[in-house]
Amino acid sequence: MSAELAPALNNxxxxxxxxxxxxxxAGLEGIGNDYKxxxxxxxxxxxxxxxxxxxxxxxxxxxxxxxxxxxxxxxLRALDIFNKKPMPTWGNCGLLNDIxxxxxxxxxxxxxxxxxxxxEVPEGIKNTFDRLGIPEAERKFLAGVTAQYxxxxxxxxxxxxxxxxxxxxxxxxxxxxxxxxIVREHFATVIxxxxxxFSALNSAVWSGGSFIWVxxxxxxEIPLQAYFRINAENMGQFERTLIIAEPGSFVHYIEGCxxxxxxxxxxxxxxxxxxxxxGAHIRYTTIQNWSKNVxxxxxxxxxxxxxAKVEWVDGNLGSKLTMKYPAIxxxxxxxxxxxxxxAFAGEDQHQDAGAKIIHAAKNTTSMIISKxxxxxxxxxxxRGLIKVYPKATGVKSxxxxxxxxxxxxxxxxxYPTMEIDEKDVNIEHEATVxxxxxxxxxxxxxxxxxxxxxxxxxVNGFFEPFTKELPLEYAVELNRxxxxxxxxxxx
Amino acid sequence: xxxxxxxxxxxxxxxxxxxxxxxxVDLHVNVEDKEILKGVNLTINAGEIHAxxxxxxxxxxxxxxxxxxxxxxxxTSGKMLYKGQEISEMSPDQRAKLGLALAFQYPxxxxxxSVSNFLRKTVNAxxxxxxxxxxxxLELKALMAKLGVKDEFLSRYVNDGFSGGEKKRLxxxxxxxxxxxxxxxxxxxxxxxxxxxxxxxxGVNALSKADTAILLITHYQxxxxxxxxxxxxxxxxxxxVASGGSELALELEDRGYEWVTSEMQPTPGTGPNATKTxxxxxxxxxxxxxAK
Numbered sequence: 052m053s054a055e056l057a058p059a060l061n062n063x064x065x066x067x068x069x070x071x072x073x074x075x076x077a078g079l080e081g082i083g084n085d086y087k088x089x090x091x092x093x094x095x096x097x098x099x100x101x102x103x104x105x106x107x108x109x110x111x112x113x114x115x116x117x118x119x120x121x122x123x124x125x126x127l128r129a130l131d132i133f134n135k136k137p138m139p140t141w142g143n144c145g146l147l148n149d150i151x152x153x154x155x156x157x158x159x160x161x162x163x164x165x166x167x168x169x170x171e172v173p174e175g176i177k178n179t180f181d182r183l184g185i186p187e188a189e190r191k192f193l194a195g196v197t198a199q200y201x202x203x204x205x206x207x208x209x210x211x212x213x214x215x216x217x218x219x220x221x222x223x224x225x226x227x228x229x230x231x232x233i234v235r236e237h238f239a240t241v242i243x244x245x246x247x248x249f250s251a252l253n254s255a256v257w258s259g260g261s262f263i264w265v266x267x268x269x270x271x272e273i274p275l276q277a278y279f280r281i282n283a284e285n286m287g288q289f290e291r292t293l294i295i296a297e298p299g300s301f302v303h304y305i306e307g308c309x310x311x312x313x314x315x316x317x318x319x320x321x322x323x324x325x326x327x328x329x330g331a332h333i334r335y336t337t338i339q340n341w342s343k344n345v346x347x348x349x350x351x352x353x354x355x356x357x358x359a360k361v362e363w364v365d366g367n368l369g370s371k372l373t374m375k376y377p378a379i380x381x382x383x384x385x386x387x388x389x390x391x392x393x394a395f396a397g398e399d400q401h402q403d404a405g406a407k408i409i410h411a412a413k414n415t416t417s418m419i420i421s422k423x424x425x426x427x428x429x430x431x432x433x434r435g436l437i438k439v440y441p442k443a444t445g446v447k448s449x450x451x452x453x454x455x456x457x458x459x460x461x462x463x464x465x466y467p468t469m470e471i472d473e474k475d476v477n478i479e480h481e482a483t484v485x486x487x488x489x490x491x492x493x494x495x496x497x498x499x500x501x502x503x504x505x506x507x508x509x510v511n512g513f514f515e516p517f518t519k520e521l522p523l524e525y526a527v528e529l530n531r532x533x534x535x536x537x538x539x540x541x542x
Numbered sequence: 543x544x545x546x547x548x549x550x551x552x553x554x555x556x557x558x559x560x561x562x563x564x565x566x567v568d569l570h571v572n573v574e575d576k577e578i579l580k581g582v583n584l585t586i587n588a589g590e591i592h593a594x595x596x597x598x599x600x601x602x603x604x605x606x607x608x609x610x611x612x613x614x615x616x617x618t619s620g621k622m623l624y625k626g627q628e629i630s631e632m633s634p635d636q637r638a639k640l641g642l643a644l645a646f647q648y649p650x651x652x653x654x655x656s657v658s659n660f661l662r663k664t665v666n667a668x669x670x671x672x673x674x675x676x677x678x679x680l681e682l683k684a685l686m687a688k689l690g691v692k693d694e695f696l697s698r699y700v701n702d703g704f705s706g707g708e709k710k711r712l713x714x715x716x717x718x719x720x721x722x723x724x725x726x727x728x729x730x731x732x733x734x735x736x737x738x739x740x741x742x743x744x745g746v747n748a749l750s751k752a753d754t755a756i757l758l759i760t761h762y763q764x765x766x767x768x769x770x771x772x773x774x775x776x777x778x779x780x781x782x783v784a785s786g787g788s789e790l791a792l793e794l795e796d797r798g799y800e801w802v803t804s805e806m807q808p809t810p811g812t813g814p815n816a817t818k819t820x821x822x823x824x825x826x827x828x829x830x831x832x833a834k
Binding site: 488489490491493494495496497498499500501502504505508509511512513514515516 | 610611612613614633634635637638639643644646649650652653654655660663664665667668699716720
């Protein structure tokens with residue numbers, strides 16, 4: 052596969068000399084026609100760190116970003132935690148232990164500065180985002196966009212009217228630089244560095260991600276989007292997103308992710324913190340479609356205060372191993388949380404996903420709907436927690452997990468945990484595992500659909516409760532992706 | 543009520559060169575290693591309506607599944623020729639594209655898939671082209687009006703939470719859109735109240751054209767009040783034991799199926815070819831009392 056060029060690029064940050072490699076389309080050869088985002092660009096970077104993680108790299112990242120002292124300290128403390136914390140002993144330990152932390156590039160700066168006009172974005176990167184359809188989507192139906200390439204946001208825009216209303220939508224680095232007080236007050240309050248090994252790693256080397264602050268009462272009716280693209284082989288992308296919705300506000304944030312297909316692995320380990328203040332509403336939609344050599348180990352957590360509402364709409368199609376359990380802490384009375392997720396695992400993929408809801412106040416309500424499909428030996432796991440604290444009376448929660456197996460080689464497991472320390476609650480849990488029914492297939496085929504088309508229709512129908520929550524353009528794209536995944540999949 | 547189409551070209555022996563729409567010869571079918579069909583012979587020509595009647599468990603539905611190509615229904619011997627082409631090895635979608643369509647007795651639900659989306663995809667698949675949305679909608683709305691199907695039907699999920707009558711209406715709506723050359727109706731009348739039976743029957747009659755045929759599988763005679771077959775066959779223990787005209791159905795209704803067994807067994811010596819039934823072999827069975 053691709054030539055091993057990286058050792059030539061040490062962490063001296065040579066802008067010009069770091070680029071003489073030819074455009075390697077090698078990554079394209081390894082993929083079927085089912086992953087159309089597997090192409091890669093030639094590397095043309097301002098700075099690329101050496102492989103492996105050292106204190107020097109953390110200091111270098113912080114210095115290049117001109118960060119305040121407290122952030123550097125936070126990073127270094129997080130690095131210590133990361134080094135001390137053992138790997139998780141649950142989930143897919145075999146795959147987790149295959150991660151070679153010494154082989155990863157922790158920071159790559161692709162361009163000198165962030166642009167607000169696509170024409171100013173370096174040509175190669177702009178072309179990539181063109182191919183991914185981002186500028187077009189922005190023109191059509193988005194209120195703001197950030198596009199992150201490797202470690203940095205290369206493009207950013209927000210509609211003027213939102214800016215006038217005081218909405219802040221920036222990359223996280225700019226957020227820290229321009230609104231340090233807000234960031235300092237909220238950063239890492241929802242997910243401390245010590246939460247888990249990967250949140251510690253992110254805290255040490257984070258770069259990019261989105262910072263959103265919505266003023267009280269402001270409702271942003273159309274979505275804001277961030278798009279994350281990994282380009283280099285063995286890249287580690289560690290974006291950090293913080294969304295703060297002030298009382299009575301609303302925001303819908305969408306993120307999409309893709310990467311080239313390489314023969315060796317990349318790592319994506321984000322931390323996402325959401326804070327919904329009283330009466331606020333945050334919807335966070337993810338369509339994760341990483342190539343099948345990406346480890347996707349993400350910590351997502353929200354807090355919802357009184358009468359607030361948080362929804363995670365979480366779609367996992369790509370990656371080699373995903374471990375992600377979006378959490379909602381319902382801290383104020385009548386707060387409501389929803390996690391609606393789908394996972395699709397094909398050959399050599401394990402989607403270990405789920406949800407956590409913590410009911411820490413009275414009359415809080417929650418709903419989890421998890422749908423997963425596996426085929427060709429793929430594996431899906433649902434891992435979930437519902438916790439109700441003592442005195443949190445009147446809590447209502449419903450959990451529904453459905454798994455659909457497309458063949459006998461594939462595997463699906465459910466690991467639901469309930470910790471209920473209050474009697475006055477109403478908790479429902481329902482889990483099903485089914486196979487694509489012979490009778491359904493026969494019915495559809497008797498109507499002229501071939502086996503792949505029939506299976507795709509059943510699968511799209513299975514995911515429909517999820518798809519219908521997406522903006523139309525994403526729903527169409529998702530259905531198309533599923534169609535592609537189904538081609539030649541059933542024998 | 544429709545009267546049998548009498549001016550079709552297939553009613554006489556002289557037209558022996560015409561290839562039948564469907565020709566089933568000594569068909570044996572196993573389901574999970576158990577033989578269910580034990581030598582079925584049946585010929586259907588374009589323009590004809592045939593009814594197969596028989597008790598539950600006689601193998602009627604097996605015939606419809608075998609014709610449509612259900613993977614668990616294995617043809618062990620015999621022939622199924624459609625327009626002269628052997629279809630036993632074809633997948634169900636290939637058969638659908640050839641012009642066969644089956645209205646299921648128990649249509650399954652497809653949660654999350656709307657009726658309108660489903661109809662569009664399947665009709666496009668069978669017709670082999672993408673029909674413009676406008677054209678499609680016009681055609682669909684006209685048929686829905688005829689079948690007494692409400693608009694809200696289109697946004698519901700296929701058969702999901704449908705009543706028995708709604709399912710049958712959807713089956714006929716689908717067949718009407720698919721416009722098959724051979725429509726196989728498996729117990730379409732069961733679970734219908736009298737009004738529904740009437741509208742559904744009208745839909746079925748509309749499927750009958752000079753170049754198409756209908757195979758009606760039913761337990762009761764009542765649908766035959768509305769859809770009049772020229773040919774009625776009695777199914778028993780995996781084969782056709784008697785054939786006749788529409789009056790046979792009335793007789794069955796009157797006297798039950800017992801008398802067929804006792805009085806109307808094909809006479810000794812009638813081999814598979816002799817019991818072969820169609821408008822062109824009206825002398826083959828003692829039960830045939832004149833198809834016209």
